[in-house]
Amino acid sequence: MTQLATARWPGIAHTPRTPLKARAARAILRPTAKHVPVRLTFSDGTVWGAGDASSPEMRIVRPKAFFARLGAGSKIGFGEAYMAGDWTAGPDTDLADLLRPFAERMATIVPVPLQKFRVFVDEKLPHQQRNSLTGSKKNIEAHYDLSNDLFAQFLDPSMTYSAAWFATPDQDLEAAQMHKIDGILDQAGVTAGTRLLEIGSGWGALAIRAAQRGADVTTITLSKEQAVLAEERFADAGVEVDLRLMDYREVTGQYDAIVSVEMIEAVGEEYWPTYFATIDRLLAPGGKVSIQAITMAHHRYLATRDSYGWIQKYIFPGGLIPSLEAIDHTLADHTTLAVTDQRSLGQDYARTLRQWRERFNANWATIHDQGFDETFRRMWEFYLAYCEAGFAAGYIDVFQLRMSRPSEV
Template identity: 35%
Template sequence: MKYKELVLKDIPLDLNEWKKKLLIHFFSKLEEGHLIVTENGNLVGEFGNHQSDLKAEIEILKPSFYSKFLFGGSIGAGESYINQEWQSSNLVNVIRVFLRNYKTLDEIEKKYTWISRIGNHVIHKQRKNSKTQAKQNISDHYDLGNELYSIFLDNKMMYSSGIYKNGNENLNEAQELKLNAICEKLQLSAKDHVVEIGTGWGGLAIYMAQNYGCQVTTTTISDEQYQYTKRKVKELNLENKIKLLNCDYRELTSSYDKLVSIEMIEAVGKEYINEFIKKCSYLLKDNGVMLIQSINILDQRLKSYSQNVDFIQKHIFPGGFLPSLTLLSDKFTKLTDLVIRDVHDIGLDYAQTLQDWHINFKNNFYKIRNDGYDLRFYRLWEFYLNSCEAGFLERNCSATQILLTKRDHLGKISRI
């Protein structure tokens, strides 16, 4: 049945049935992966390449799923999942199938989600990271409670990708390898004064001070992270090595030997990337070295990504924006005298990190279930963690450690 025939024939009869048939029509355009859709125990259809190694299934629990997906696109599908309108035994694979068929998903969003897209854009624009709004945006995610993050992160509370050198490391080992790689690339020594933009829960600052003896100035605008790190630094008697600040990075003024920022640039926002990059250069001495670990959207998807709002920007990281690798390279070149010396892609390591986080989250959620984290919250975070894992596995996004030096830095660099 042609698309025009489907619309003209079925709209007058049953609007819900029309929505279902129209969405199934789009599903029939899937070319990659194999998707099985069932409803009330009955097969709705099998779509895509039946011989594909990537297999996924969706069990529709409520007919409102069709409307949410059709008129809400990928955001609507996520919200529908939170509302228990559908489920899957392998959520990662479901999302991978749709990422692999992004042209079909883009077609749905272009034709039918324009009303919801307008609303999402308005909300997203209101969340751009001015100094005042940045603190609120960070609080909305990072101040959900240290107990939440403690149930799925490693023993150092690192909320960023680890490095799985051999592929069989556990989460604690992978994060230790990441910390070591950062410090070795920066060639840290006891004579260095390092500035860290984005403290997290203090894992990197503490690691640098304990293992390399350097002075560390680290800043965060998350009140919960600040209080947690303050207690940790005091417990470890590192107050003479670590200066902890609760202020916006834009307020920093001194000059430092080394600079490090781990997965903080994503929280800066599209409108403030230039300011962030220029600030990094300003904070470094003339022979300084810096390393940023960044999540990057695929270069070829940057234009589409920049013009839209996704599920994570709406529900997880308000004000967030993933720069592409080429965008960052261009910005550093045009705005500073910093030179990129090394780029290390750890995108697949991030997929493994997210899988480990999800396993921990699922196994330990019972510990916080009575603290206000309900089933909707659980499904929100399950969708978040699984969609991120799918994104890295499909290489829709990646993560990189980027090592840069000032133009006057003439020394060798360290590759790990």
């Protein structure tokens, strides 16, 4: 590792010294691999796994370091080992295609007798990542304020950073993102004159589309970087949008429609009651809500809700994916709202993520020139492929959820 990488990535530059845990990880992975249709290949010619010559290949480049990281903390160590180059996909293997068989078996990949020991190896969510008023701002800035230029290198021209909704097999990404946005606005009943609140501005694509419909749009964000570019985009589009740099808990007023795209994942379980109660408070009589939310099965949510993972450490601090049941329970206990319509875009998200990763890799030279190093590249590549595999396998999903007051329907 270079000195620059050591300073920037201390958890990657230094391999954990946990010989007993490393041996345990090796002892667990070898029989586990027999049930996964992949090939784990080692430099000495050893091959593990249930795959054949046509199966995805995972190359273990530095076995000692790989098993040390895996033993020190499997949920974080696996991704860190990829960032460090301890393992990689084979030359003829796409990274997401390699990760998908693991995602399909996520709930059972660890032998049942060993699952009871999860409590001893899972790290707890760090207190400093709580999504308080101060914490939320720090967590959002950690990801979304990386660089507008970075995101521009892999997003479509609309700068939309959420699942697209493809109307046809050959629809391009920008058109699919507009289709997604129209789906949300239609679900919330946004037309000319609608008083619309958007929680989480992104770079302004939805606000622009809503304003072009004639809606009176208010949008809020905690990201200064996003706010600056969104304001420029509003001016270029010739629309009037009230953009406010503020937390959702600080909003006042009444709105006919409220929309929020893939923002609930950043709220944190502790604050879901506050989030939905705030939406309920701000929604005018007869109003509708449309939320696009990444979800996971309820039993997986219950099993992982308190544990700290690679995504939370490196990509989305403070993040937590809910289940549909958890959303329903929170609405029932803390609001007058209920889910009255839903549609899944899970496979569309897998397709979206693959296109983002392809663009990211194709434009890596430009991204590198912006000051991002090779460890960042591997981190971002793993993040995009890891998420794609999760959606493709159905381990996670994403829904557009309409919420309204049943008494007003």
